[in-house]
Amino acid sequence: MPTNNPFTSPETAANYEAWYQTVGRTADRQEKALLKWLLSKFKAAHSILEIGSGTGHFTRWFGEQGLLATGLDSSRPMLEEAIRLKSPVCLQGDAALLPFRSSSIDLVALITTLEFLPDPIVALTEAIRVAREGLILGVLNAQSRLGRQYKREAGPIWEAAHFYTPNELKRVVEEIAGDKPKTVWRTTLWSCWQNALPLPWGGFIGMAVKLH
Ligand SMILES: C[S@@+](CC[C@H](N)C(=O)[O-])C[C@H]1O[C@@H](n2cnc3c(N)ncnc32)[C@H](O)[C@@H]1O
DSSP states (O other): OOSOOTTOSHHHHHHHTHHHHTTTHHHHHHHHHHHHHHHTTOTTOOEEEEETOTTSHHHHHHHHTTOEEEEEESOHHHHHHHHHTTOSOEEEOBTTBOSSOTTOEEEEEEESOGGGOSOHHHHHHHHHHHEEEEEEEEEEBTTSHHHHHHHHHSOHHHHTSOOBOHHHHHHHHHHHHTTOSEEEEEEOOOTTOOSOBSOTTSSEEEEEEEOO
16 A cells, blocks of 8 residues: 555544534535536446545445445545445555456546545546546645645645646646546635636636546
8 A cells, every 4th residue: 555645644534524524514515516516417327436535525425426436545544434434335445556347437536635646647547447437536726725725724734735726637637538538627616605616716626527
């Protein structure tokens, strides 16, 4: 398993989910609204694999949306939290080498995970190999107020992370899959505004990559 994953300490894992119930409650609601819109682009999808599933927060939510959801994460403490929180099956594994056959799962999601991977190109190549219909990506926006605030104030884990811009994320996907996949993206904006917009400076970027 990779050793440079910053989410391997039991303490980080034990405290992770509390963020969604407290200061992160609004962000969580906005991100899920955006993810729901992205999922609506894949009407025929039945199954989803979340890579970097962590405590299972979004894996559980994908299950609640009616998808057969599976998680995969390299951190044992994060996986133990996922089990404690009664998440769907979450496996221990590395984003760089997925233990799944090619085109075996309708959707592959990476939510706030690409930012922490030593080789995002390898991970996205693996995600595209395994996905039958497409990808759902969620990343923090480097050119947003929120992204800059995280870098400054959220501690060493976030300071070391690589945030993206919508254009950069699209470029990375196209570098791997060519310009054939159709990408759509939105960002979450002000907390008073429920709907995500196609504006490049919102805090959280949600992108759907349709492979066919
Ligand atoms: C910020 S957390 C996101 C968790 C979850 N997706 C969420 O949004 O609540 C990033 C997750 O990526 C996992 N991770 C980091 N490197 C990984 C790798 N190489 N393979 C699989 N998971 C990895 C970490 O263990 C951590 O659980």
